[in-house]
Amino acid sequence: MxxxxxRSLATLLFAALIGSIVVFVLVHMLGGDVVTVLLGxxxxxxxxxxxxxxxxxxxxxxxxxxxxxxxxxxxxxxxxYGMGYDIFHxxxxxxxxxxxxxxxxxxISIPLSLVLGxxxxxxxxxxxxxxxxxxxxxxxxxxxxxxxLLLVLVFGVRLGWLPTGGYVPFSDDPLGSIRSMILPVMxxxxxxxxxxxxxxxxxxxxxxxxxxxxxxxxxxxxxxGAALVHGVRNASxxxxxxxxxxxxxxxxxxxxxxxxxxxxxxxxLIVTATLGREVIVVQxxxxxxxxxxxxxNFLVDIAYGFLDPRIRDKEAANx
Amino acid sequence: xxxxxxxxxxxxxxAEVRRDSRWRRLxxxxxxxxxxxxxxxxxxxxxxxxxxxxxxxxxxxxxxNRLAGPGTPGFLLGTDRAGxxxxxxLMLGARNSLYVSVVSTVVAMVLGSAIGLAIAGSHxxxxxxxxxxxxxxxxxxxxxxxxVLAAKLGAGNTTATLAIIAWQVPVAARVTIGPAxxxxxxxxxxxxxxxxxxxxxxxxxxxxxxxxxxxxxLGSVMFAAAILIEAAxxxxxxxxxxxxxxxxxxxxxxxSLLEAAPYLMFFPGLAIVLTxxxxxxxxxGLRTVLDPQQARSGLA
Amino acid sequence: xxxxxxxxVHIGGHEIVHxxxxxxxxxxxxxxxxxxxxxxxxxxxxxxxxxxxxxxxxGSVRFNxxxxxxxxxxxxxxxxxxxxxxxxxxxxxxxxxxxxVGRQVSEAIRVHSELPRAxxxxxxxxxxxxxxxxxxxxxxxxxPHQLSGGQQQRxxxxxxxxxxPEFLIADEPTTALDVTVQExxxxxxxxxxxxxxxxxxxxxxDLGVIRFVCDRVAVIYGGAVVETGRTEDVIAAPRHRxxxxxxxxxxxxxxxxxxxxxxxxxxxxxxxxxxxxxTFPSGCRFRNRCVAASEACTAMPGVLDAGDGxxxxxxxxxxxx
Numbered sequence: 001m002x003x004x005x006x007r008s009l010a011t012l013l014f015a016a017l018i019g020s021i022v023v024f025v026l027v028h029m030l031g032g033d034v035v036t037v038l039l040g041x042x043x044x045x046x047x048x049x050x051x052x053x054x055x056x057x058x059x060x061x062x063x064x065x066x067x068x069x070x071x072x073x074x075x076x077x078x079x080x081y082g083m084g085y086d087i088f089h090x091x092x093x094x095x096x097x098x099x100x101x102x103x104x105x106x107x108i109s110i111p112l113s114l115v116l117g118x119x120x121x122x123x124x125x126x127x128x129x130x131x132x133x134x135x136x137x138x139x140x141x142x143x144x145x146x147x148x149l150l151l152v153l154v155f156g157v158r159l160g161w162l163p164t165g166g167y168v169p170f171s172d173d174p175l176g177s178i179r180s181m182i183l184p185v186m187x188x189x190x191x192x193x194x195x196x197x198x199x200x201x202x203x204x205x206x207x208x209x210x211x212x213x214x215x216x217x218x219x220x221x222x223x224x225g226a227a228l229v230h231g232v233r234n235a236s237x238x239x240x241x242x243x244x245x246x247x248x249x250x251x252x253x254x255x256x257x258x259x260x261x262x263x264x265x266x267x268x269l270i271v272t273a274t275l276g277r278e279v280i281v282v283q284x285x286x287x288x289x290x291x292x293x294x295x296x297n298f299l300v301d302i303a304y305g306f307l308d309p310r311i312r313d314k315e316a317a318n319x
Numbered sequence: 320x321x322x323x324x325x326x327x328x329x330x331x332x333x334a335e336v337r338r339d340s341r342w343r344r345l346x347x348x349x350x351x352x353x354x355x356x357x358x359x360x361x362x363x364x365x366x367x368x369x370x371x372x373x374x375x376x377x378x379x380x381x382x383x384n385r386l387a388g389p390g391t392p393g394f395l396l397g398t399d400r401a402g403x404x405x406x407x408x409l410m411l412g413a414r415n416s417l418y419v420s421v422v423s424t425v426v427a428m429v430l431g432s433a434i435g436l437a438i439a440g441s442h443x444x445x446x447x448x449x450x451x452x453x454x455x456x457x458x459x460x461x462x463x464x465x466x467v468l469a470a471k472l473g474a475g476n477t478t479a480t481l482a483i484i485a486w487q488v489p490v491a492a493r494v495t496i497g498p499a500x501x502x503x504x505x506x507x508x509x510x511x512x513x514x515x516x517x518x519x520x521x522x523x524x525x526x527x528x529x530x531x532x533x534x535x536x537l538g539s540v541m542f543a544a545a546i547l548i549e550a551a552x553x554x555x556x557x558x559x560x561x562x563x564x565x566x567x568x569x570x571x572x573x574x575s576l577l578e579a580a581p582y583l584m585f586f587p588g589l590a591i592v593l594t595x596x597x598x599x600x601x602x603x604g605l606r607t608v609l610d611p612q613q614a615r616s617g618l619a
Numbered sequence: 620x621x622x623x624x625x626x627x628v629h630i631g632g633h634e635i636v637h638x639x640x641x642x643x644x645x646x647x648x649x650x651x652x653x654x655x656x657x658x659x660x661x662x663x664x665x666x667x668x669x670x671x672x673x674x675x676x677x678g679s680v681r682f683n684x685x686x687x688x689x690x691x692x693x694x695x696x697x698x699x700x701x702x703x704x705x706x707x708x709x710x711x712x713x714x715x716x717x718x719x720v721g722r723q724v725s726e727a728i729r730v731h732s733e734l735p736r737a738x739x740x741x742x743x744x745x746x747x748x749x750x751x752x753x754x755x756x757x758x759x760x761x762x763p764h765q766l767s768g769g770q771q772q773r774x775x776x777x778x779x780x781x782x783x784p785e786f787l788i789a790d791e792p793t794t795a796l797d798v799t800v801q802e803x804x805x806x807x808x809x810x811x812x813x814x815x816x817x818x819x820x821x822x823x824x825d826l827g828v829i830r831f832v833c834d835r836v837a838v839i840y841g842g843a844v845v846e847t848g849r850t851e852d853v854i855a856a857p858r859h860r861x862x863x864x865x866x867x868x869x870x871x872x873x874x875x876x877x878x879x880x881x882x883x884x885x886x887x888x889x890x891x892x893x894x895x896x897x898t899f900p901s902g903c904r905f906r907n908r909c910v911a912a913s914e915a916c917t918a919m920p921g922v923l924d925a926g927d928g929x930x931x932x933x934x935x936x937x938x939x940x
Contacts, residue, residue, distance in 0.1 A: 011451055011454075011455065014451070014452075014455065015455030015458065015459070018452065018455055018456075019455070019459050022459075022464070023463070023464075023467055026464070026467050026468060026471060027467060027470075027471055125672055137596065137599055137600060137603065138592070138596055140543075140595075140599060141543065141547070141591075141592050141593075141595035141596035141599055142592050142595075143547050143550050143551055143554075143567075143588070143591055143592070143595075144551070145550075145551060145554050145570070146570065146584070146588035146591065146592070149570065149574065149577065149584050149588065150584075150588070152577060153577055153581050153584070157577055157578050157581070164577075210712070211707060211709060211712040211713045212712065212713055212714055212715040212716070214669055214707070214713070215705070215707060215713045215714065215715075215723075215775070215778070216715070216726065217669060217696070217699060218667060218669060218699055218700065218704070218705035218707075218779070219699065219700040219704075219705075219726045219727040219730060219778060219779070219781070219782075220696050220697070220699050220700030220701055220726075220727050220730040220731050220782065221696060221700075221726070221730060222692050222693055222696040223692050225696070225730070229726075230715050230718065233715075233717050233718065234715065234716070234717050237717070245457055245458060247458070247460075248457075248458055248459060248460035248461065249460070251460040251462070251463075252460050252461065252462035252551075255462055255466075255555070256462075256551050256554065256555065259554075259555055260574075270463075270466055271466065271555050271556070271557070273470065274466045274469050274470045274555075274557055275474075275556055275557070277470055277473070278470065279467075279470045279471055282466055282467055282470040283467060283470075286463040286464075286466065286467050289460065289463055290459055290460070290463060293458060293459065293460055294455075294458065294459075297458050307717075308717065309716070309717060309762040309764070310716060310762070310764055
């Protein structure tokens with residue numbers, strides 16, 4: 001178990017290192033000068049020099065990179081040039097809506113896709129199982145932002161049941177806060193549920209072909225009983241591994257959805273900063289989001305080790 | 320099969336049997352293949368047609384027919400706030416979608432599968448860490464790369480294309496590694512080494528052809544992803560800029576008219592869904608045909 | 620108690636199994652022997668309703684007078700485990716790797732009865748003792764991969780007999796095991812059958828193993844029973860050419876009860892191999908591999924009686940010794 005954890009941790013750190021280098025290299029080596037972006041082409045050389053010093057980009061790249069990493073670790077990411085906010089505090093302040101959105105999305109899509117995918121797998125040879133799969137295919141093909149727009153049109157504009165956008169902090173108005181998040185969470189869940197349903201279906205169909213399902217039936221389980229008692233348990237192993245890959249998609253979806261529903265989260269912050277060409281803000285935000293995703297992956301990896309008795313034993317034997 | 324043919328007119332009968340079996344084989348192909356193929360064909364056809372014909376010239380403003388509803392004479396799907404014909408915009412949007420998706424998918428496929436092949440053929444000790452590196456790339460949210468690029472380079476088709484490539488290369492690499500490794504373990508590859516063939520030759524002449532069905536399926540699914548990402552980036556404003564038309568940007572621009580003219584957001588969205596669905600279904604159907612072993616767990 | 624009549628199994632348009640008649644008395648042990656691809660496993664699975672989805676079954680399988688083929692999945696699940704137990708070939712794959720041994724052994728009890736937890740646990744311990752596994756209370760909390768192949772198969776047997784079935788189907792239960800372990804498992808099956816008066820349908824490709832375990836044997840080729848009778852009679856005086864060939868492939872087929880001499884006699888010296896599904900010749904299905912094939916064999920042979928329940932279907936039978 002310790003070995004497994006350590007290896008996952010090493011992967012986490014390794015990926016974080018690679019990710020930070022990729023972001024840093026993209027920002028500092030590709031295309032034009034950051035200062036030109038900020039001040040325009042006509043800026044006086046003196047201003048440019050001052051700006052370079054202020055941003056610290058007159059120093060060697062390696063020094064800049066290390067300085068930046070230290071900033072991420074200590075929470076000192078500098079201030080936004082265009083808007084004047086402290087970047088670190090702004091990120092913390094905006095974490096709320098994003099967390100509610102993504103966690104809400106997971107809470108809805110994981111159970112739902114487990115049910116749908118299992119149903120589709122048990123009935124794989126029948127029309128009704130195929131229909132679930134086709135619907136999932138359609139769901140995968142619907143962009144999250146369009147799903148959001150449709151939901152706003154129907155439930156916000158036409159029926160007037162729910163707000164069309166904006167965010168109400170939970171501490172101000174609990175009911176209003178929940179109401180404001182229903183449509184965004186639904187829009188985000190749609191695509192994730194569709195993708196995950198297909199994963200569950202594939203994993204379950206594979207498991208249902210295993211010999212131990214047949215043995216369970218030989219002991220008196222019905223096909224469905226065997227699927228529920230043995231299938232779901234065993235399909236969870238391959239599912240956990242693909243789930244990790246879905247966090248990235250979830251974040252991408254959250255960025256788009258926050259912009260559809262005007263939620264003051266991290267996704268909206270990074271897009272606003274991007275459109276304002278605030279390269280420094282985008283760089284740090286990208287790294288922070290990346291770290292969140294990697295930590296989630298790490299946790300899933302650990303859970304995976306706990307889930308499978310074979311891995312637990314292999315670790316114990318090796319330790 | 321020949322034994323079912325009457326002895327008399329052997330050649331004719333054999334030809335008939337052959338035609339019959341071909342027809343049967345066509346009918347046995349999965350419906351997803353036909354449906355997906357049809358949608359993809361329509362998409363490509365419309366995109367190419369836009370080069371020679373659109374109902375109105377690009378960016379033509381019908382100032383007297385602004386916000387005309389669908390079905391208005393001359394404007395099948397209506398016009399937007401500036402008086403642009405929606406059908407024209409959709410056709411031009413298809414063109415941009417096709418352009419970005421083709422470039423990004425081809426580049427990402429070539430790069431990704433080359434990386435995958437290289438990893439599969441690398442030394443056994445290096446394979447584990449390299450595969451984990453690809454996994455790490457897979458776990459990183461591609462949209463972040465897109466936004467960093469956009470902040471640095473500015474919004475536009477180039478940014479979108481580069482972003483999609485960065486997003487999809489790890490996918491292509493990851494999918495290639497396993498099957499390529501399986502092929503490398505086969506006897507005839509050993510034999511090729513026995514003839515004195517070098518690794519790059521074996522990779523290109525033996526491994527690549529054997530995993531090409533997989534790559535075709537992968538390409539189709541990646542195309543669908545590219546369509547969706549292009550639309551999302553354009554919607555966020557970091558994709559293609561005016562005056563070029565794009566489905567995603569059209570949706571962004573008409574977002575404020577949700578109440579007054581909901582039809583404006585309906586048709587571009589539908590276009591995105593149908594196109595992405597087309598490529599997804601095509602990929603699914605191709606998998607059933609090209610890779611029956613794996614497809615048994617797909618649509619029956 | 621078990622009666623098969625005109626049982627046919629089709630897969631992908633090919634007839635895999637066609638058994639005219641086969642029956643098994645309570646408490647007796649019937650062997651089903653044939654090469655791989657002969658349809659013996661499909662026959663066993665058809666009885667338990669565990670055929671793959673694409674298989675189509677027709678005919679009749681009666682168990683204590685009840686028609687099993689007419690039952691749906693729910694009704695069959697009442698029979699499986701409770702009336703008919705099943706032991707499979709590969710214990711490593713047939714046990715759920717993610718479920719503790721105890722829960723798999725107790726599964727049939729929990730499915731078929733409402734016993735309280737403590738009673739179930741006691742019963743599991745008793746079962747594990749019956750199949751001669753050491754330290755049941757510890758063992759039931761282990762996972763399958765922590766056991767040896769022989770232990771896994773004992774667990775499978777304990778799980779199969781947990782709800783006290785009257786009848787056990789054992790499909791090549793020892794093929795995946797070492798020779799020494801094989802003997803122990805076979806002896807265990809025999810003693811359980813005798814203690815409980817439990818009928819056994821024993822499927823194997825190994826006539827030696829069959830002779831060690833079974834009172835009666837049915838030799839199966841191309842999905843059909845070609846010869847059946849008391850094991851001693853069939854082995855002493857085979858009539859069908861296929862049975863004779865099987866025996867000829869076991870030159871040292873012994874006549875004593877020393878197990879070592881029985882097993883491990885593989886059947887690979889019959890000319891050719893079982894043809895792929897759908898390519899059997901018309902008439903007698905064995906005729907293209909048979910040393911005594913004649914013009915008559917292009918027609919289907921009828922069932923002949925050699926007395927004492929010894930029946931066979933062959934145009935040119937081996938004459939009595």
